[in-house]
């Protein structure tokens with residue numbers, strides 16, 4: 001059914017006191033971004049509610065985009081009618097016919113800011129309630145205390161607004177209200193989920209992806225970019241930073257004892273991510289590590305890798321089980337992409353038995369034979385940044401991607 005407006009209720013941000021204005025403005029910007037494909041839509045972020053005026057744009061499509069904007073608790077599609085009781089009845093009938101699928105309880109709740117309207121709130125509740133019972137009496141019964149459906153009637157100066165559905169929003173905080181972070185994004189299952197959770201807490205992210213041609217293919221890179229396109233649905237667009245890592249991996253493999261290959265590679269990845277964060281005003285590095293999942297994800301290993309920086313390294317999925325991570329990946333639509341069998345630079349160079357408790361002093365000693373600054377500089381010189389928008393696709397532009405899978 002086509003509605004006139006979507007009324008958005010704020011989530012957690014309504015408790016943010018002095019920062020409230022900043023949060024609301026940011027949410028307004030994010031909603032406009034998310035709805036940029038609907039040019040007629042107008043967004044009005046008011047202190048108590050945000051109003052999306054549809055001006056004829058398809059309400060179902062607009063709502064499917066709104067569902068992914070963080071900082072929204074719930075929203076309701078609204079019909080606007082002339083200030084006329086008959087018009088209110090017609091609209092209520094249309095709305096409920098579209099909504100009711102099984103017996104339910106209901107009540108009418110009216111608010112009136114136009115005190116010149118001929119009916120007061122009490123009258124409207126009673127009359128419209130009676131009208132609804134006349135038409136839907138076989139399915140609806142009145143419950144004024146805990147109704148399953150509330151028909152809201154808002155009598156304002158410019159018209160009467162009706163709504164009856166409450167749709168759950170994405171929750172969280174508006175992206176961009178919690179600072180900027182660098183997300184280490186592989187093509188795996190965990191880091192896209194970690195990125196989603198960071199975005200949900202209001203962090204604005206840039207993706208840092210290490211790739212090692214010819215050991216890793218164009219398809220592996222395309223997969224990481226396409227994952228970014230999926231995540232961009234939650235924030236409009238995301239910068240994707242590809243970082244060449246081949247020379248580092250070849251050198252580390254040649255010069256470092258096998259048990260420490262993974263640790264030293266990770267220390268270099270982290271150093272690079274931190275340098276990129278410093279250059280691009282990032283406040284933290286995020287990754288998809290989950291405690292105890294693999295050899296590099298023990299506390300000892302995390303400590304030895306993290307020793308190279310004092311920038312916070314944040315791990316949104318640290319305490320999640322794999323099954324919990326997979327569930328979120330499925331919900332946000334990244335799982336099917338993540339399990340495509342393209343090699344990651346880490347898997348290509350993973351030794352058969354990496355140390356699960358690497359020591360800081362050993363890692364430092366093995367790094368002494370490496371030209372860390374030179375390796376990093378050459379890698380940083382090869383960085384490429386691409387702005388990726390929601391839904392951008394990279395894999396299917398490349399037909400041989402699928403050919404290779406067959």
Ligand SMILES: Nc1ncnc2c1ncn2[C@@H]1O[C@H](COP(=O)(O)OP(=O)(O)OP(=O)(O)O)[C@@H](O)[C@H]1O
Nearest residue numbers: 184185186188189190191208209210287288289346
């Ligand atoms: N090629 C890469 N580019 C950027 N970050 C990476 C890359 N490979 C690994 N990482 C980062 O290191 C974390 C741990 O990687 P690892 O391969 O050990 O674990 P994982 O559990 O398979 O993670 P994921 O499922 O995210 O790949 C990843 O979650 C990601 O944040």
